[in-house]
Amino acid sequence: MKTNVIKKPINLFIALLALASCNPINNVDMTNWKFTPKDENNIKIGILQPIEHDALSKAREGFINALDTAGYKDGQNITITYSNANGVSSDQNTLAKNLTSSCDLTLGIGTGASQALHSAQINSGSTNPILFTAVTDAVDAELVSSNTNPGGYITGTSDANPVEEQINLIKECLPSATKLGIIYTQSETNSEVQANQAKAAAEGMGLEVKISTCTDSTDLSATARDLCSKVDALYIPTDNNIAANMNTIKAAADTNKILVICGEEGMLKNGGHVTLSVDYFELGRKCGNIAVSIIKGEKKPNEIPVATMTKEECVYVMSSKNLADTDITLPDSVKTKFTDISAGEN
Secondary structure: OHHHHHHHHHHHHHHHHHHHHOOHHHOOOOOOOOOOOOOOOOEEEEEEEOOOOHHHHHHHHHHHHHHHHOOOOEOOOEEEEEEEOOOOHHHHHHHHHHHHHHOOEEEEEOHHHHHHHHHHHHHHOOOOOEEEEEEOOOOOOOOOOOOOOOOOOEEEEEOOOOHHHHHHHHHHHOOOOOEEEEEEEOOOHHHHHHHHHHHHHHHHOOOEEEEEEEOOOOOHHHHHHHHHOOOOEEEEOOOHHHHOOHHHHHHHHHHHOOEEEEOOHHHHOOOOOEEEEOOHHHHHHHHHHHHHHHHOOOOOHHHOOOEEOOHHHOEEEEOHHHHHHOOOOOOHHHHOOOEEOOOOOO
């Protein structure tokens, strides 16, 4: 009897803790909510980007393009503040707080930046809308309650990749491959999601899979060299840290003569070989159109499902230059499906 009496209060306490820890930004009554900028004639929009690389920058450009097309022009009726953390997570959190406190609407590009803005808003109690783009799994990242019903002041666009189709490229481009390596950065939850999807797809094709992780750019070279020496092909998800350091991957792949399949086409410029890629400019444009609908008062964030790119909107891309550096020749029957980003280069 005494044991039961003790357990009940403990269980109740645990339950109350669980309720208290529920994300308040996704458990709010938005019946009377509306977008209310401090100055309707000069709406302040903050953009947070974790690091400089091609895909994230294209998403930012597409977002701004959608605003501009709808008549919201930086320096006229809106003011855009762009902040880049340059790969420093502590700076990212500080920048998120600054943007949250000064802007009417914020955009996070990538999972980490979006989580930083989300956390800053929860801590400040702000009810201003947050948008995100280039986030692989917004539910897993605890940004939204569900993709169809975001549930709060936040929504956006996902760059969820056609991972299975990307893995299928291995057998198409390198039929002799039997071992696949997958590499990603430990701290990037979006990368882990894709890595697990890739592993399942590859094993379903009969490939042996080896997964390696790095902590940041400092141990990427050693990790890549070790993994590339043990496999026939390498898969890299849309990992911000690795995308910004593809020259390191290229060195390891060239040495070991292995095929590199990437999560998006920007990663082919400095080292990757082939991909079926999301168009990040269009992904950003989709998010920009969401921003326009919120600014105009047409919809609330919780009424806008997380948008994705369809497989039909993705593009097959290769780098013949990088393939040549690795002494890999694609079968003629496969080449025709790819757009070559090396075309016209010296």
